[in-house]
Amino acid sequence: MLDIQIETPFDFRSEEYHRLYDSAGATAFQHPVWLHHLYADLAPRRGADPLVVTGRDAATGRLLLVLPLVRRRTGPFRRIEFADLGVSDYASPVVDGSLDVGDLVKSGVPGEIRRCLGRYDLLRIDKIAFRPDEVHALLGTRRPRRHRYGRWPVPLDPPTFDDWTASLDPAFARHLVSRRKKLRPKGVIDFRELTDPSQIADAFDDMRRFRADRFADRRAIDLVQDPDCFDFYLKVAQTSAAEGGPGRTAAITVDDAYAAVSFGLLEPDRLVWLLVGYDFNRYKRQALGLLVVEDEIRASYDRGERVFDLTLGDEPYKASFGAVGRPVSSTTAPRTARGLLLDQWERADDRGRAAAKRAVAYKEEKLDPLLERFRRDAS
Numbered sequence: 473m474l475d476i477q478i479e480t481p482f483d484f485r486s487e488e489y490h491r492l493y494d495s496a497g498a499t500a501f502q503h504p505v506w507l508h509h510l511y512a513d514l515a516p517r518r519g520a521d522p523l524v525v526t527g528r529d530a531a532t533g534r535l536l537l538v539l540p541l542v543r544r545r546t547g548p549f550r551r552i553e554f555a556d557l558g559v560s561d562y563a564s565p566v567v568d569g570s571l572d573v574g575d576l577v578k579s580g581v582p583g584e585i586r587r588c589l590g591r592y593d594l595l596r597i598d599k600i601a602f603r604p605d606e607v608h609a610l611l612g613t614r615r616p617r618r619h620r621y622g623r624w625p626v627p628l629d630p631p632t633f634d635d636w637t638a639s640l641d642p643a644f645a646r647h648l649v650s651r652r653k654k655l656r657p658k659g660v661i662d663f664r665e666l667t668d669p670s671q672i673a674d675a676f677d678d679m680r681r682f683r684a685d686r687f688a689d690r691r692a693i694d695l696v697q698d699p700d701c702f703d704f705y706l707k708v709a710q711t712s713a714a715e716g717g718p719g720r721t722a723a724i725t726v727d728d729a730y731a732a733v734s735f736g737l738l739e740p741d742r743l744v745w746l747l748v749g750y751d752f753n754r755y756k757r758q759a760l761g762l763l764v765v766e767d768e769i770r771a772s773y774d775r776g777e778r779v780f781d782l783t784l785g786d787e788p789y790k791a792s793f794g795a796v797g798r799p800v801s802s803t804t805a806p807r808t809a810r811g812l813l814l815d816q817w818e819r820a821d822d823r824g825r826a827a828a829k830r831a832v833a834y835k836e837e838k839l840d841p842l843l844e845r846f847r848r849d850a851s
Contacts, residue, residue, distance in 0.1 A: 474527040474536060474576070476584035482524040484508040488535045495569040499601065500737035500744050501560040505717035507540055509707045510555055517700040518557050520544040525585055536568040537576075539585065539611075543592070549814045552595045559701055561623075561744070561783045562601040562800075565610060573606040582612040593811030596804045596818070599784065604801035616801035624782040624795035625742070626769065633773040636794070644792045648766055651759040658755070659727035663767040666721040669710040675723050676706050679733035679749035686752045696747060705747065709735055722771065724750075724764055731755055732764045742779035743772050765793060 483489065484507040493504060500506065511522050520542040527537030540555040554563040567573065576582075589595070600607050601623055604616035630636040637645060655661060666672050680696050687694045695701040712719030718737040723730050732750035736743045745768060750760035765782075772780045782790045784800065791797075806812040 473530040475530045476527050479526045480522045492535050496566045498564040498566045499562040500718040500739050501562050502566050503718045514704040538566040550593045552592045554597050563599050577609045593808045594814050598802045600801040608803050613803040613805040616803045619800040619802050621784045622797040624790040626780040626795045633770050655758040662725045667713050672709050672721045675733045678730040682749035732760045734764050742781050744781045
């Protein structure tokens with residue numbers, strides 16, 4: 473039997489949470505380092521109050537369940553969400569591997585969880601990548617619906633990196649080879665993992681500058697330009713390097729200067745790729761954004777991983793690397809008339825944002841290269 477309660481503050485760096493996380497099979501976005509910095513550093517700056525639901529064995533006190541939630545307001549609306557705050561790609565409850573969610577539902581755990589949550593207008597769990605029906609059952613929410621974006625894992629099924637390269641579309645594989653050839657005359661090229669916190673700070677500064685230049689003509693929001701989000705990502709990266717954690721920072725260098733910087737989260741069988749910035753102005757014709765993905769996949773093979781996860785977003789380039797689109801779900805539970813109104817408004821907003829994102833991606837992946845080709849031909 474589980475004793476369900478709110479524990480705030482909760483120590484995500486504690487030994488008991490490490491043990492639970494290792495048993496649970498949750499995602500890297502529930503890793504102790506990620507959630508520690510999210511609650512300690514980012515949540516206060518975002519006006520989000522921690523709301524950590526725990527389930528402990530009633531007899532022994534052993535931690536068996538954690539729901540990392542936040543409570544915040546959107547105007548007059550009181551809402552409860554997973555600890556996302558715009559920086560996390562996948563939501564997941566952290567449930568001990570010995571427990572069965574179906575048994576928890578039968579024993580009345582969903583009702584106990586809702587009792588603990590107190591007053592709210594809308595409970596929204598966004599970006600559920602795995603087992604959405606279990607999340608729905610555990611929280612007693614509406615049936616999951618498809619999120620506006622999919623996730624894009626690259627299965628590393630071929631036994632070697634060379635075999636994986638041979639599985640790509642031949643035209644795309646030749647394009648990667650030609651771009652790399654164009655890069656070689658620029659200087660001494662290296663792809664390396666960064667493990668020194670001071671080096672990581674320098675690399676992140678360059679990544680932010682690269683992305684600012686690249687996003688200058690877009691209307692999309694770049695979280696890396698947000699000081700709060702930038703500090704959060706940097707702290708996760710530096711803590712992971714110094715003390716152990718999921719963050720992994722890598723870079724393509726040209727004559728030891730950063731040309732592209734990449735950041736992701738390691739799981740036992742995959743790298744979850746989150747951020748990249750590259751010097752578009754200097755290496756416009758070398759397609760560094762594509763080359764860094766290829767280098768990261770080579771590194772995943774070297775570590776023995778089975779998946780390279782390109783995460784959320786339906787950008788066309790992902791399929792070129794062999795990524796397979798998978799659905800991501802959301803689920804909600806309005807508790808008041810105001811919550812029902814907010815839920816309906818956000819559903820309509822999701823549909824509009826999805827259409828706009830697809831249009832921008834088509835322009836960047838299809839139209840911009842054509843325009844660049846026309847300019848070269850005209851000159």
